[in-house]
Amino acid sequence: MATDAEILDEFHKAMTPGLSPVALEAVKTRFLGRSGLLKAYMEEIRKAEPGRKAELGLKANALKQKMESALAEARSGLGAPVAKTKPGEDLTLPGTGIPPGTRHPITQVQDEIVDIFARMGFSAAGTLPSEGPEIETEEFNFEALNIPLDHAARDPFDTFYVGEKKVLRSHTTPVQARHMLVNDPPVRIVMPGRVFRPDTIDARHHNVFHQVDGLAVEAGITFADLKGVMETFVKACFGPSRRMRLRPSFFPFTEPSAEVDMSCICDAKGCAFCSGRGWIEILGCGLVHENVFGWVDARREKSGKPRAYDPEKVSGFAWGMGVERIASLKYGIPDIRLYYQNDLRFLRQF
Ligand SMILES: [Zn+2]
Known part of the structure; x- marks a missing residue:
């Protein structure tokens, strides 16, 4: 069985920078979804010795929180402007635009x-x-x-x-x-x-x-x-x-x-x-x-x-x-x- 550290490691590898909303959703399904890796981890806990259940439960919770907050952060970063200006360029100036057409x-x-x-x-x-x-x-x-x-x-x-x-x-x-x-x-x-x-x-x-x-x-x-x-x-x-x-x-x-x-x-x-x-x-x-x-x-x-x-x-x-x-x-x-x-x-x- 994969440990919580291994799952987290796998998760970080999947979270490459600049993922699209669709790709982020796919990562979420793979790790936090109904048949995701976290769910499988929790199934294993049920089978563990009674003495270890509490400790593993805490680890599972921490793992879930880390993954959820990483996903939320990635989502909030979407759409933020990436300003790449050359010297002397002012992106706040109005654009040249396309003049609206009219019907003939x-x-x-x-x-x-x-x-x-x-x-x-x-x-x-x-x-x-x-x-x-x-x-x-x-x-x-x-x-x-x-x-x-x-x-x-x-x-x-x-x-x-x-x-x-x-x-x-x-x-x-x-x-x-x-x-x-x-x-x-x-x-x-x-x-x-x-x-x-x-x-x-x-x-x-x-x-x-x-x-x-x-x-x-x-x-x-x-x-x-x-x-x-x-x-x-x-x-x-x-x-x-x-x-x-x-x-x-x-x-x-x-x-x-x-x-x-x-x-x-x-x-x-x-x-x-x-x-x-x-x-x-x-x-x-x-x-x-x-x-x-x-x-x-x-x-x-x-x-x-x-x-x-x-x-x-x-x-x-x-x-x-x-x-x-x-x-x-x-x-x-x-x-x-x-x-x-x-x-x-x-x-x-x-
Ligand atoms: Zn006339």
Whole structure:
């Protein structure tokens, strides 16, 4: 059997300087734990001659105290600063630090747009790659949205092809079709995301930009609902003094379709900012085309899901806006390229 002196010796060997808290805990278990060396020592005492029991008991107690206080001391020493200064160095001076970053202005405005619609009951959809992929099939990017292969309306939405019938999506609108395939009405969603167009880059165009699409579908939705939601958005995003007007337009996936114009900061009187027009175009919208519902229901039926978007029973409205455009109007940014040049002098202003 090991003597108390031998155990203590073993303990001191284990207690090397600079042990981590985890290592200290392991030493404690090995010597003081339930099946530790001290416990074994005390078991032996029980078997000792009656005359020696008292003496051995005292030794065991002393051994326990020595080990416990050594462990406590080692623990209290943890985290104490080890100052190793060179001559002339002052560790009490403030550090250089890492300046805190900010969210990119496009992210900020996109979040704000989603937030405004969230207050009207819309939830974000298509934010996962599985629900709103940036590499989209030709079918979802075009056919699902009533843009057939030979339709002239395909031109402005034409995009980068990345393989057989695969494209970089030219709008976030395909998420509408993806969402309706797996969800029954009522639907109230906004779809933020990155989109791609083969445009020549200039102050107002870029190959990569961001959109927030929206969709509401249920029984009894009318154009008045669309107008109310758009007007609420314009005032929430740009201030209560802004007015809104609708101008007839065309989109393949909505019928009727409209452009939403907002009164300029000159209150529609005409100024340099609006080139004297008084109104600024901010987004496109309309009532969901029944061919979009038809495509969704045909696809649902094919996959064994019940039809749910009968245009006789439900109606809906949809819109799409460019985040860069909204941000530029909010902050008076004259050139879209500024967002992507990674110039901190520009980005730090937001
Ligand atoms: Zn103006």
